Amino acid sequence: MAPEPALPEEPPAPRILYEDAEIVVIHRPAPAGVATALPPISLVTFAELTFRPNGLVVWGQEPASRLGLPVIGFVAKRENWFPAANVQRATLAVRAALGGTQALAYGYSMGGYAALKYARMLGITRVLSVCPQASIDPADVPADKRFHKFFERGLHANMRPSADETPEFAVMLADPYMEDDRVNATLLAAPELGIHWLRTPFVGHASIWLLAETEFLQKVMGMVLAADMATLSQSMRDRRHHSPQWFFRVGVNAFIRGRYHLAARLWDRAEQIGLHRSTREHEVMHILSGTVSRMVSKGRKGEAHRMVLHLTEVHGNDAVVLAQIGHILIGMGEGDMAEEPFRASLALRKDIQHVYQGLSLVLGGKGKRDEALAIAEQGIREAPGDAALHIHLGFMLLNFARLEDAETQFNIVLSQMPDHVGALIGKSHVLGAYGRQAEAVEVVKQTLPLAPNDAGNRTWLGQLLLVLGQPAEAEEHFRIAVEHAPGNGAAHIGLARSLERTGRLDEARHVAADAAAALPHDARVQAIHRRMGPPAEPRPVEVEQVDQRSGLRRFFSAFFSRSE
Numbered sequence: 001m002a003p004e005p006a007l008p009e010e011p012p013a014p015r016i017l018y019e020d021a022e023i024v025v026i027h028r029p030a031p032a033g034v035a036t037a038l039p040p041i042s043l044v045t046f047a048e049l050t051f052r053p054n055g056l057v058v059w060g061q062e063p064a065s066r067l068g069l070p071v072i073g074f075v076a077k078r079e080n081w082f083p084a085a086n087v088q089r090a091t092l093a094v095r096a097a098l099g100g101t102q103a104l105a106y107g108y109s110m111g112g113y114a115a116l117k118y119a120r121m122l123g124i125t126r127v128l129s130v131c132p133q134a135s136i137d138p139a140d141v142p143a144d145k146r147f148h149k150f151f152e153r154g155l156h157a158n159m160r161p162s163a164d165e166t167p168e169f170a171v172m173l174a175d176p177y178m179e180d181d182r183v184n185a186t187l188l189a190a191p192e193l194g195i196h197w198l199r200t201p202f203v204g205h206a207s208i209w210l211l212a213e214t215e216f217l218q219k220v221m222g223m224v225l226a227a228d229m230a231t232l233s234q235s236m237r238d239r240r241h242h243s244p245q246w247f248f249r250v251g252v253n254a255f256i257r258g259r260y261h262l263a264a265r266l267w268d269r270a271e272q273i274g275l276h277r278s279t280r281e282h283e284v285m286h287i288l289s290g291t292v293s294r295m296v297s298k299g300r301k302g303e304a305h306r307m308v309l310h311l312t313e314v315h316g317n318d319a320v321v322l323a324q325i326g327h328i329l330i331g332m333g334e335g336d337m338a339e340e341p342f343r344a345s346l347a348l349r350k351d352i353q354h355v356y357q358g359l360s361l362v363l364g365g366k367g368k369r370d371e372a373l374a375i376a377e378q379g380i381r382e383a384p385g386d387a388a389l390h391i392h393l394g395f396m397l398l399n400f401a402r403l404e405d406a407e408t409q410f411n412i413v414l415s416q417m418p419d420h421v422g423a424l425i426g427k428s429h430v431l432g433a434y435g436r437q438a439e440a441v442e443v444v445k446q447t448l449p450l451a452p453n454d455a456g457n458r459t460w461l462g463q464l465l466l467v468l469g470q471p472a473e474a475e476e477h478f479r480i481a482v483e484h485a486p487g488n489g490a491a492h493i494g495l496a497r498s499l500e501r502t503g504r505l506d507e508a509r510h511v512a513a514d515a516a517a518a519l520p521h522d523a524r525v526q527a528i529h530r531r532m533g534p535p536a537e538p539r540p541v542e543v544e545q546v547d548q549r550s551g552l553r554r555f556f557s558a559f560f561s562r563s564e
Helices: 061-066 084-098 110-118 179-188 207-211 214-225 229-240 244-256 260-272 277-297 301-314 319-331 335-348 353-365 369-382 387-399 403-416 421-433 437-445 455-467 471-484 489-501 505-518 523-532 551-560
Strands: 015-019 023-028 042-046 071-076 103-108 126-130 169-174 195-199
Touching (some): 015 084, 023 084, 042 061, 042 110, 061 071, 061 214, 071 084, 126 207, 169 207, 179 195, 207 214, 207 244, 244 260, 277 301, 277 319, 301 335, 437 455, 455 471, 505 523
Parallel strands (some): 103 126
16 A cells, blocks of 8 residues: 655744844745745845834735745834844844855835845845935935934944945846935945946836736846846836836826826826726825825915816816816815816716715705715716715715615625724614614714724714713713814714713813814804803812922932833
């Protein structure tokens, strides 16, 4: 009888190689059963600025797993640019884990800097660095002010990589037309350092997206390992014609520079070769919203308004941009003008879910309630699956006293997402409208762990508790609402009423008087202040207790107390 085949060995479990106050270094062995087309190597990654320790997760873990590679990941605990002393202390453990095998260091931005700076220290001869900084020391890079605030002289002495630190062969990707990245790349491309600059024009600080596809990343890594710069350069040039991310990122930069027609053509091409349309929608919203917000905050609302109108004309055939313009106009307080771009967007495409909600809000604001309801219902039919639209429609139906229909909309969302805060609040409003306040309270309480500081939800819960005759419990929720939303008049009113109903009338009068002073245009707040009248007594002054201990005893107490 033939012996049973041996079961494949499970790879060792991931483990922490080194940890201190600034960094953690984690070793993740190669996954079982995944063959790699690369030579037998380890990947050593350095995380980017926003990546933080999370269990045994490391930056670059997913592509390493797909490529069948073991990975050693350096993760920073804050924006510290991997201080040299801390990396030095981790070196022995990292070299032992590598066991003399070949490795490739890989990092992006802050991590790209560290990959170039520390590869040789770790015994690594090959580096792939994306959008690295040469330094964050203001003396080194006075023109790039992005990261000066993170510079600490005690941690970051001699930041710029030197010729005796850079590895045998290193490639960095950076956009020569993005000023800040160009400044750093020029310093790093100094001949004595031997770092090869692979230019990625017009993608800004997002060159990493060009490596998002595993197959292409594998080819790039193979060429870096082979130190084949000529083939790598040609491959990157060829890649631009087939990469949706390249067309998309170049389109973003064109849009930022006011080249709106060019941006639209580039985004169209990106979608044709595989970019998901939601990526375009999110990016356009981000760019437009950020630009308009900056203009308005600087007192340039008129300029922002003219820009939005210009974009409406330029992008008359781009449903995505028209939709975002509609939302931005609402945010600028010009909802009347938003109807046109929303309708133009819907005329071009029927599948952009948030357009229906935006248009419905605009129509409702104009008093066209039936039309607003019809648009929301059309959105449910034409572009199903959007929770926000179901909840919006649910509240509209609730306002029309169509309680069963409203409850149906909230239940649709809850059937897919039982912890959806908006749907739970909607369901509680339906229960409250049925007169089932006790049940409504229990539903709202489910949202408290999910959104503990939501002033609207706390106010609604307090109002329900007042109806149930529980003003003492209601007071707690109104106080939290007032703390987190001082402009919420309903929360101030609820707090005053809860105090009044617990027999603390003068305290209630103080709350109403303070609210009336803070919210002079809130008619309901002014009304409750008039009804309650002015406080009978001045507000009690809290007297700080005087520490009677001697100065020496106070010193020792403060010195040895925990500082938190």
